[in-house]
Amino acid sequence: MRDDSTAGGEPLDYLHGYRNIIVGLEEALDGVEAGFQTQVTVQPDKGYGEVDASAVFAVPIDQFPTDRELEAGMTVVGELQDGPVRFTVREVRDQEREVVLDGNHPLAGMTLHFAVEVVGVRSKLPVHGLPAREEVGVNPKAGTVDGAVCEATIAFLTTSGRTWVSSA
Numbered sequence: 418m419r420d421d422s423t424a425g426g427e428p429l430d431y432l433h434g435y436r437n438i439i440v441g442l443e444e445a446l447d448g449v450e451a452g453f454q455t456q457v458t459v460q461p462d463k464g465y466g467e468v469d470a471s472a473v474f475a476v477p478i479d480q481f482p483t484d485r486e487l488e489a490g491m492t493v494v495g496e497l498q499d500g501p502v503r504f505t506v507r508e509v510r511d512q513e514r515e516v517v518l519d520g521n522h523p524l525a526g527m528t529l530h531f532a533v534e535v536v537g538v539r540s541k542l543p544v545h546g547l548p549a550r551e552e553v554g555v556n557p558k559a560g561t562v563d564g565a566v567c568e569a570t571i572a573f574l575t576t577s578g579r580t581w582v583s584s585a
Contacts, residue, residue: 428536439464442531451538459529465522472520473507479514487516 431437433446441463445455461467481487491506495518504518 454534457531465524468526475515
């Protein structure tokens with residue numbers, strides 16, 4: 418699969434059916450063959466989700482290292498009990514001595530538009546910990562075909578060279 422920001426670069430392979438790409442795009446490509454081209458619009462619920470207001474919160478500025486100045490738009494990593502989590506700095510409130518963080522994905526709440534071409538499809542090869550499937554007699558298409566999972570290679574196509582998004 419090649420995203421629009423790298424149009425003209427190498428496509429990126431993904432394993433279809435294992436949510437390696439956003440659900441809405443994967444659903445639109447289910448059962449297609451190499452050479453298939455389409456434009457896909459993905460609503461937030463099938464993309465990066467709706468904006469979760471509870472994921473936006475203020476933290477005392479003294480919780481951050483002092484060796485680097487915080488700026489709106491930068492990404493910071495916080496350690497939670499489940500491991501590291503990325504947050505976007507939305508606002509630095511000097512008067513209140515706090516920083517507003519956003520744990521939502523940057524594309525949450527956005528409608529995504531893709532122009533894609535499936536440039537290759539092949540039977541799934543055994544991959545780390547995934548069960549091998551019978552590969553005999555498979556008609557290569559993206560998705561599960563004749564009981565076998567397939568890998569697909571997608572190229573994103575646009576005239577502008579960028580993925581475009583719109584507010585939901």
